[in-house]
Structure formats: structure tokens, C-alpha cells
Amino acid sequence: MENLEKIDLFNFDLEIGKQKAYLPLFYQVFGKPLGSAPVVVVNHSLTGNSNVTGEKGWWSGIVGPNRAVDTDYFTVIAFNIPGNGFDDNGENLIDNYRDYSTRDIARIFWEGLFFLKVQNVYAVIGGSLGGAIAWEMAALQPDKIDNLIPIASDWKATDWVIANVLIQDQILNHSDDPIVDARLHATLLYRTPEYVNQRFKRSKLDELSVLQIENWLLDHGFKLKSRYRLAAYKLMNHLLKTIDITRNRPDFLTVANAIEANIHLITVDTDYLFIADETRKTYRELTNKKQNVFYHQIQSIHGHDAYLIEFNQLSDILKPIFNLHKEQRYVSA
Missing domain, CATH: 1.10.1740.110 (Rna Polymerase Sigma Factor; Chain: A)
Structure with missing residues (x-):
């Protein structure tokens, strides 16, 4: 848990109407120092945490020096979902788990970013549950993300x-x-x-x-x-059940059309949890309204977990997205 930091949140209003008097938000920063480079937010999945790169990083094949998400160029921020137990003493747990939703987590992450004086991010990327939280972050702040990249995920929980x-x-x-x-x-x-x-x-x-x-x-x-x-x-x-960026909002296309980010939908052809056909339907719907929507597919025998295994395929998809910022910088220089 090297470089694990904490932000104290007070009087946080949950979506269901309850208020949490105090929420500790733990996070890690990798790569360039805050304020010196474009920011990439990496959202972890169900059993993951903020330790996305380094010796024990669960996504070191994607995030790190000279990787697709290059920590020699970007500032990478990864928050821990409050209650995942990844903190100083492993006691950051939540008993009343049914009180929380993915929208609450997305709002908590934005609170953390604003505390860190981050107003805009180059990309929000996440796999599975992390991708769903990325969708919610974009719906909450539709003008503050340049690239939305949900992987093996969806904007809704299907039946x-x-x-x-x-x-x-x-x-x-x-x-x-x-x-x-x-x-x-x-x-x-x-x-x-x-x-x-x-x-x-x-x-x-x-x-x-x-x-x-x-x-x-x-x-x-x-x-x-x-x-x-x-x-x-x-x-x-439980958070998986609450995925739905249209809850108490207009229909999907109305919500998604307000999102200014380039939307990169990355699916796994054999995913048995967030099935690829649902993502293809989303892509077809979005392309009727938006031009900056892209569909990418990982082909793998591994199923849902392919985004944690097929690093070469995923890197090939991600590198053009993240290299674009570097190329634009060099052109403008």
C-alpha cells in the first residue's frame, strides 16, 4: 500500500436520501505529479483496489512506464471504492451495503477529484464494475471527461x-x-x-x-x-445491481448525448457477465446520435476476465487513444 493517501469526506448525501457523517476516501497517484500532466482516472473492479501498477499492481500490463496508459506522461489516479477494505488497517468496511449505489461511488470519486483540484480528466477508464462507475462519472459531469472508456461493462445492469x-x-x-x-x-x-x-x-x-x-x-x-x-x-x-445511468433521469440516449467525451466501448466477445451483444446494441443506438463513439472488441477464450489477461489486444486498442494526446502536444509545440 505504498503512497496510499486519504481524503476525508463529511456529510455525504447518499442517493437513497440517507446522509453519511463521515466517509474516508483512499487513493493512490502514479506517474507524473498532480498538476503537471493530463489526468487519467482508473476505476477498479469488484475485487480490485487502487494499486493499479508497480510490482503488485493488478493492471501493470496496461498502466506503467511505456505502457498503453503511460505513467511517464500521464498522472494516474485510482480511488478505492469506500468499503473495499484497502486502507491503512483494512477496517474501512460498510455494513449497510444496500444503502449504496454506483452513482454514489461516482459522486464520491468526483468529490475526491475536486478536492485534489482536478477539474477535467483526459480519460476515465475501468473494467467491469469500474467501467460502470466510469459511465456514471460521465453522466454526472458530462463536460469534464475527454475520453470515457468502459471495458467489459455496461451503463445498466441487465436482468x-x-x-x-x-x-x-x-x-x-x-x-x-x-x-x-x-x-x-x-x-x-x-x-x-x-x-x-x-x-x-x-x-x-x-x-x-x-x-x-x-x-x-x-x-x-x-x-x-x-x-x-x-x-x-x-x-x-450489490453495486453491480445498481448500475443504471438512467435511474431518475431521462432515457439513455438523452443522458448519453449530453456526454461530451469520446466514448470508447470495449467488449469481450465471450463475456458471459456483460455480454458483447448488449454493448453492440449500445453502440448502434449511440451512433445514431453521436459521431465520437467507437466500438472495440477483444477476442478471447477467457471470457469476462480477458481484460485482465489479453494485455496485448487491450494495449493495441488503448494506445491510439492515449497516444493522441502526446501527438497533439508535439504538434502544438
Whole structure:
């Protein structure tokens, strides 16, 4: 947790009408110092955190020196969703998780940016839940983002997403080993049958008939349990259900049309959580109203988690977006 910083937020009004007297917002800054370079905000996913690059960075293949999001050129800010437990003592947890929404998190992130005197950002990028929060950030401040880049994500929770959130919530609240058991189910959502079948081929781990697939799934469950808190899992899972930039607003096209950012929709062809067909529908709708909308697709056997695996493909998509600012700077110089 090197260079982990904190902003104290007071009297924050939640979307449901309740007020939080105090919210600690933890964050990390990478690359160029604040105020000296264009800002990129990276939003983490369900089990992620602000440690996006470096030795233990979960997205070091994308963010870092000479990477697609080049920390030799950009200032990268990554906030922790309050309640994810990634803080000084691991106690930044939230019990009343159903009080919160992705819109609340987006508003909290803007509060953090304004506190840091950041009024405009070159890009807001995030995968899965992080991409949904990026959508909300753009809807809240439609003129303050140059590039909106949601990856393996959506502006809404489909019935399919909501159904899986319910299953996860039931497991998390009723299982004897909730984190492990919920992770077993979630891991299969994040991958594909083709990947699982191709990798394990019904093979056994040992003569005791322990199957490789069972061992792999349980290993994912126990690893998450060793580093993640139950309250954090409940909150993050719940936030997926609340994704909807049209809630208490006009229709999608009206909301999206107000967003001035270039919108880069990046999907995974085999995503079983935020399915690619929904993103293609969004793209078709948006192109009827806006010119600065772009569709990109990662092809992968890995499914939803491909944005954490297919770094070469994702880098090829992202580099032109981020290199554009460098090229414009050199031209103007």
C-alpha cells in the first residue's frame, strides 16, 4: 500500500436520501505529479483496489512506464471504492451495503477529484464494475471527461446481471463459507466453458480422484478469502445491481448525448457477465446520435476476465487513444 493517501469526506448525501457523517476516501497517484500532466482516472473492479501498477499492481500490463496508459506522461489516479477494505488497517468496511449505489461511488470519486483540484480528466477508464462507475462519472459531469472508456461493462445492469447478483447475495448471506462459495460461482461467470474444458480436460490432480477443475476453483475461493473481507464482497456485489445511468433521469440516449467525451466501448466477445451483444446494441443506438463513439472488441477464450489477461489486444486498442494526446502536444509545440 505504498503512497496510499486519504481524503476525508463529511456529510455525504447518499442517493437513497440517507446522509453519511463521515466517509474516508483512499487513493493512490502514479506517474507524473498532480498538476503537471493530463489526468487519467482508473476505476477498479469488484475485487480490485487502487494499486493499479508497480510490482503488485493488478493492471501493470496496461498502466506503467511505456505502457498503453503511460505513467511517464500521464498522472494516474485510482480511488478505492469506500468499503473495499484497502486502507491503512483494512477496517474501512460498510455494513449497510444496500444503502449504496454506483452513482454514489461516482459522486464520491468526483468529490475526491475536486478536492485534489482536478477539474477535467483526459480519460476515465475501468473494467467491469469500474467501467460502470466510469459511465456514471460521465453522466454526472458530462463536460469534464475527454475520453470515457468502459471495458467489459455496461451503463445498466441487465436482468442477467441482476439475477447473478441475487445468487451471489444469497450465498454471501447464507453460506457457511461465504467468500469461498460465492467465488466458486463468480469465477465460472468470469470465464467460459470453452476455456475450462480446454484447460482441464477432465484431468485429475492425484490418485484420490481430486479433479483439476475442482482444485482450481477452490484455490480461487481460498485465495480471495485470504485477502478479502465479507463486508467488502457484499457491497461490491450489490453495486453491480445498481448500475443504471438512467435511474431518475431521462432515457439513455438523452443522458448519453449530453456526454461530451469520446466514448470508447470495449467488449469481450465471450463475456458471459456483460455480454458483447448488449454493448453492440449500445453502440448502434449511440451512433445514431453521436459521431465520437467507437466500438472495440477483444477476442478471447477467457471470457469476462480477458481484460485482465489479453494485455496485448487491450494495449493495441488503448494506445491510439492515449497516444493522441502526446501527438497533439508535439504538434502544438
